[in-house]
Amino acid sequence: MILEEAKRVIRVEAEALLALADSLNGEFTRSVELILSSHGRVVVTGMGKSGIICQKIASTLASTGTPAFFLHPAEGIHGDLGMIMKGDVVIAVSNSGETDEVIRILPVIKRLGAKLIAMSGNRDSTLARTADIFLEIAVKEEACPLGLAPTASTTATLAMGDALAVALLVRRGFSAEDFALFHPGGALGKRLLLRVEDLMHTGDAVPLVAEDSLMREALFVITSRGLGITGVVDPEGALVGVITDGDLRRALENGADILNATAGALMTCNPKRIAAGELAAKALQRMEEHSITSLFVFSGEHAERPVGIIHLHDLLKAGLA
Numbered sequence: 653m654i655l656e657e658a659k660r661v662i663r664v665e666a667e668a669l670l671a672l673a674d675s676l677n678g679e680f681t682r683s684v685e686l687i688l689s690s691h692g693r694v695v696v697t698g699m700g701k702s703g704i705i706c707q708k709i710a711s712t713l714a715s716t717g718t719p720a721f722f723l724h725p726a727e728g729i730h731g732d733l734g735m736i737m738k739g740d741v742v743i744a745v746s747n748s749g750e751t752d753e754v755i756r757i758l759p760v761i762k763r764l765g766a767k768l769i770a771m772s773g774n775r776d777s778t779l780a781r782t783a784d785i786f787l788e789i790a791v792k793e794e795a796c797p798l799g800l801a802p803t804a805s806t807t808a809t810l811a812m813g814d815a816l817a818v819a820l821l822v823r824r825g826f827s828a829e830d831f832a833l834f835h836p837g838g839a840l841g842k843r844l845l846l847r848v849e850d851l852m853h854t855g856d857a858v859p860l861v862a863e864d865s866l867m868r869e870a871l872f873v874i875t876s877r878g879l880g881i882t883g884v885v886d887p888e889g890a891l892v893g894v895i896t897d898g899d900l901r902r903a904l905e906n907g908a909d910i911l912n913a914t915a916g917a918l919m920t921c922n923p924k925r926i927a928a929g930e931l932a933a934k935a936l937q938r939m940e941e942h943s944i945t946s947l948f949v950f951s952g953e954h955a956e957r958p959v960g961i962i963h964l965h966d967l968l969k970a971g972l973a
Contacts, residue, residue, distance in 0.1 A: 657797075661803065664794075664803075664804055665795050668791040668793075668804040669807065669808060669811050671791070672791075672811060675788060676815070679785055679787055680787060680816075682785050683769050683816060684816065686767055686784070686785060687741050687816075687820060688820065688823055688824070690739055690767065692738070692739035692741065693721065693741075694713055694718055694719065694721075694743060695721060695722075695736055695741070695743070695766070696713070696722050696745070696813075697742060697743070697745070697754065697757070698744065698745035698746060698751075698754065699724075699726065699746070699751045700751075700802075701802040701806050702745045702746060702751070702809060703722075703725075703745075704806075705806050705809045705813065706722050708810060709745075709810070709813030709817070713820070716817050716818070716821040716826055716831065717821055717824045717826040718824075721735070723735055723736070725744075725753035728753075729753065729756050733760050733761075736766050737764065737766070738764060738766065739765070739766070740764075740766040740767075741766065741767045742761050742767070742768050742769070743770075743813075744757075744761075744768060744769070744771070744779055744783070745809055746771075746772055746779050747772060747789070747805045748772070748774055748777060749770070749772035749773070749774040749777020749779035750777050750778055751779075754779060758779070762782070767784050767785075768784050769784065769786075769787060770785070770786050770787065771787045771812060771813075772787075773788065773790035773791065773805060789808045789809050789812055791804040791805050791808050792804075846931065846933070847928070847930065847932060848927070848928050848929070848930050848932055848934075848935050848947075849929060849960070851932050851966045851967065851970055852949045852962040853877075853879070853960055853961050853966075854959065858877075858883070858958060858960055858961050859873045859874060859879055859882035859883060860882060860883045860884075860885050860958070861884055861885070861895075862884070862885060862886075862887070862915065863884055863885070863886055863887075863893075863916035863919075864914055864915070866911070866912065866913070866914060867895075867911055867913050867914070869915075870918075871900075871910075871911075874897070874900075879946055879961065880896060880945065881894055881896045881897070881945075881946045881961075882915075883923070883948050884915045884916060884919040885957075885958075888957075890957055891923065891925070891948055891958050893915075893916070893919030893920055893922075893923060894946075894948070895915060895919050896946075900918075923948060924944060924947055924948075925948050925950055926947045926948075926962070927949070927951065928951045928959060928960065929951070932962070932967060932970060932972055933972055935962050936964075936967045936972050939964055945963060945965075946961055946962065946963045946964070947962050949961060949962055
């Protein structure tokens with residue numbers, strides 16, 4: 653009984669969304685073009701359950717390249733209408749199209765010179781007649797068995813808002829990098845904004861020894877820098893190899909006199925590297941591909957001389973893995 657009712661609700665709402673998709677027409681296109689051509693912000697307003705959906709629509713618009721905010725209509729009639737400026741586009745949402753708080757702010761919106769897009773289930777309503785553009789969000793039935801609680805209608809409204817946001821995103825050429833710029837604290841933002849140069853160790857923190865250095869010195873550098881690795885450089889400072897904890901273990905297993913050997917004798921040649929300007933996420937990908945924990949970093953000005961080193965732990969601390 654419970655599962656059947658839940659399935660019925662989802663089917664009713666799914667059917668409402670499919671019907672909404674079929675009903676889209678030139679008015680939707682006009683809405684997108686109006687917002688794109690405006691010089692202001694998008695102000696989304698609605699009351700009650702519609703107001704909650706409006707907050708989500710405004711948030712989605714703002715995070716996808718369309719400056720937007722939510723205006724509570726009840727607060728609007730008590731002074732917050734001062735947030736609206738000429739050049740703004742107001743999206744007013746009311747399923748009935750007759751919500752008192754929304755209707756009361758319409759004359760002021762017009763006097764302020766803002767354009768009005770109505771989202772309503774009633775094209776003969778006051779809201780629909782007042783608007784510059786009408787987007788119909790009518791549903792055949794609510795999922796609520798009493799036909800009272802906004803369910804399918806709020807789902808349709810949310811979907812219409814998402815459709816607007818995504819259509820605007822596509823028309824603006826909004827990229828993943830743009831999205832990350834507005835989400836610097838999220839995982840996506842970190843993956844698309846953080847560069848190797850933002851996380852790498854530089855200066856004296858970079859473990860390096862000369863080819864002819866004894867392994868005593870190399871062991872000290874590996875231990876003191878705490879990265880489990882040292883780079884090996886030639887007389888010109890170019891990186892020619894690396895020595896890791898694993899190299900030391902393998903040398904001991906083979907009976908090598910590691911304390912008296914030179915770094916050049918025990919190093920692994922052709923170490924993996926990465927450019928300073930690459931995304932930190934790419935450094936993580938390269939480490940995973942080659943089962944390593946460090947990459948020496950290079951820049952265009954120092955094509956062969958390492959300018960830094962990045963370790964797996966740096967990427968973990970940054971929340972990239």
